[in-house]
Amino acid sequence: MAFCDYHACDRCGERKTFYDANMNFEDQPDGSYTYDGHRVFALCHECAKTHEIVIQVKPARVKAAKVGEEYFPW
Ligand SMILES: [Zn+2]
Numbered sequence: 020m021a022f023c024d025y026h027a028c029d030r031c032g033e034r035k036t037f038y039d040a041n042m043n044f045e046d047q048p049d050g051s052y053t054y055d056g057h058r059v060f061a062l063c064h065e066c067a068k069t070h071e072i073v074i075q076v077k078p079a080r081v082k083a084a085k086v087g088e089e090y091f092p093w
Pocket of ligand 1: 029062066
């Protein structure tokens with residue numbers, strides 16, 4: 020199967036994870052993927068040997084303002 024038929028590893032982006040050709044993924048502006056509105060993360064077998072995906076509470080949202088090309092929270 021072609022590389023584009025798989026979800027690319029969210030760490031290295033160079034290896035396949037799971038077959039997603041039949042799923043309707045949506046590329047997000049921040050580079051993430053969503054499926055039916057849910058964020059999707061996966062690691063390839065090599066990255067899973069040394070890394071893990073952690074679920075944690077998000078930090079409090081703060082307002083951000085764009086200054087030049089960078090975003091600064093205030
Ligand atoms: Zn990887």
